[in-house]
Amino acid sequence: MNRQAEDPPRRRWVAIRDWALWKRPRHWVYFTLSTEAVTLGLTIAAFLVFPITTRDMGVFALLAVLGLVHTEATRKIERMRRTLNVTPHINMTSVWMLPAALLLPPPLVAVLAAVFYAHLGVRSWGNLKHVAAHKTVTNATTMILSCYAALFAASFFLSGPIDTTVDIEAVAIAVIVGVVVHFAAALAVTVVALYLAEPDKATPERLLGSYDDNALELTTLCLGGLMVLVLLHQPMLSVLMFFPMFVLQRSMLAKQLEEMASKDLKTGLLNAVTWHNRGEREVSRAARTSTEFSVLMIDLDYFKKINDSYGHLAGDDMLIALADLLKRETRSHDLVGRFGGEEFVVLLAGASELEALAAAERIRGLITELVVSTQTNDGSPVTITERTASIGVAAYPNAGLTLDEVLAAADAAVYVAKEGGRNRVVGTANREALAPRLVSVTALMMS
CATH class of the missing domain: 3.30.70.270 (Reverse transcriptase/Diguanylate cyclase domain)
Known part of the structure; x- marks a missing residue:
């Protein structure tokens, strides 16, 4: 038996000058590298400014476990949804990242996003040829920036950390504002990036996504907002989020398959x-x-x-x-x-x-x-x-x-x-x- 033939192929390292990133439009590359540099700078500064407590590490560990278990449970569904998508892909990670944005210091928010997207890149999207590594990094950057924006906006309605705020109405308003700002920030970055990637093919649907895409993202963020309250008061109830998230992803996959069966694959018109x-x-x-x-x-x-x-x-x-x-x-x-x-x-x-x-x-x-x-x-x-x-x-x-x-x-x-x-x-x-x-x-x- 040929032992060598059984071994999995080794990952080939590509020289920096040969990265797929450099084959993208120049303005898109400039914008992407700029947003990544800003994100990296803000994260480094956050590590120097924000202290990290034992309680923070506990919340971080809980969200990381919940998010990774969710990703593993829906890995095949996520891969199929990503393969079938023709508009900006909604991966539903924000159900865990929005709570992180409002409950954790910014450095841990960035680390958690890196963990989630590294896991998605390897486990869910790793065998999809159209998902290059730089796309995964770009998606993670957009998520981190959106979380920072949500935290910044929500802080105006809080007298201190959200877990120490006793005004329930202020907490509720902060969560709602966080949802809205996170959605708007992610949409803004995505629209600019998609336009710069293919300006000649820029249409409202291609840039903004469909109504269903945006409704799915808002639904995921709303569930994330509820998760904030669950983690503040009854963390054990967070496991109840798995089933509705699983059903939601399966429903979206079924809808994509239904639309695919009704449309001409080349033009997107009715068949x-x-x-x-x-x-x-x-x-x-x-x-x-x-x-x-x-x-x-x-x-x-x-x-x-x-x-x-x-x-x-x-x-x-x-x-x-x-x-x-x-x-x-x-x-x-x-x-x-x-x-x-x-x-x-x-x-x-x-x-x-x-x-x-x-x-x-x-x-x-x-x-x-x-x-x-x-x-x-x-x-x-x-x-x-x-x-x-x-x-x-x-x-x-x-x-x-x-x-x-x-x-x-x-x-x-x-x-x-x-x-x-x-x-x-x-x-x-x-x-x-x-x-x-x-x-x-x-x-x-x-x-």
């Missing part, structure tokens, strides 16, 4: 099945209320040439750019999906065909103005411009009484637009041009 299911609901609603809606079928012209000329990575970036445009130019209750390849579909709720034609023409014009900075398969930079699209428009109930009939009419209109020279919008009102195509599409669907 064909989900779009069709939700579209059927719109048909039922429109039939019940005697209202209308319109469907836009959007097909990029000569998309294959992008893949052939620049590679599939550039083609993917073009599709993502178009998806972002469609999300910006439609309302939150409209349905935007990708049907595969370069074909997109939009359902405009409550819109007549005339209104949909105007919207389609606006979208067509914006597509011609798209500038997509990307790269070829070999890494060479390239800019894609002057793209066009052919758009077909059909409205319910004029074009059909079912979703499939309306889709068939919009699809037929796309072919008329392409046969007419591309880069144009065609509606089903053009009955003479569409009649032959509508007949062929209907026959195909019935066969």
Whole structure:
């Protein structure tokens, strides 16, 4: 037996000049190193100013044990959540770090954050290739700064250390302020860092995260606020936090998996099945209320040439750019999906065909103005411009009484637009041009 083959591979040390950190945008590197330097300076100063008592070490040890046990119990869930996340990841460590911020001297807060994030980096994220070491350090820095900000703000409402304050209302206000300031500080640092990392892809959702992401962070901080009161009065009750935290993380993972199953992985739009299911609901609603809606079928012209000329990575970036445009130019209750390849579909709720034609023409014009900075398969930079699209428009109930009939009419209109020279919008009102195509599409669907 080959003993050497059984041994785990040794960790390879990378020279400082080859760190992945230096491959990030220059302004992001400057900002990150600056925040880390400020954090380190504040922590060193705190070690010189704040005394550490035996009681502090006891609270530190309790929080460290609670946090590490929680991380180990939810390690697989955390790894999956991090893998699936496309927005800033909420790791829920703040349920233990907020109590540390309000109950411990700043030096121990920094040490505790280092312990938690080192453990997360090795145990939960260690096998995830996209989580580089410098990202873990950056996340820990953001957490420490947020805790310092929370402690500073809460101290204005306390006459001394929180555990010696007898005014219960003052303690409650300090905890609430700590929650709010911690959330705001972490959000501010994260937004700036994400913008500097990819300014050309900066969108509100990418920078701020989704509503669910922010709600999860606030929920975790609120639980952390309750933990402060538990540790002040009945520390043994802190073990009761494990089950709700475990269920909360599992619920978030289930939600991520559900969203993943309903969306096109490349563009983040609804996939064909989900779009069709939700579209059927719109048909039922429109039939019940005697209202209308319109469907836009959007097909990029000569998309294959992008893949052939620049590679599939550039083609993917073009599709993502178009998806972002469609999300910006439609309302939150409209349905935007990708049907595969370069074909997109939009359902405009409550819109007549005339209104949909105007919207389609606006979208067509914006597509011609798209500038997509990307790269070829070999890494060479390239800019894609002057793209066009052919758009077909059909409205319910004029074009059909079912979703499939309306889709068939919009699809037929796309072919008329392409046969007419591309880069144009065609509606089903053009009955003479569409009649032959509508007949062929209907026959195909019935066969």
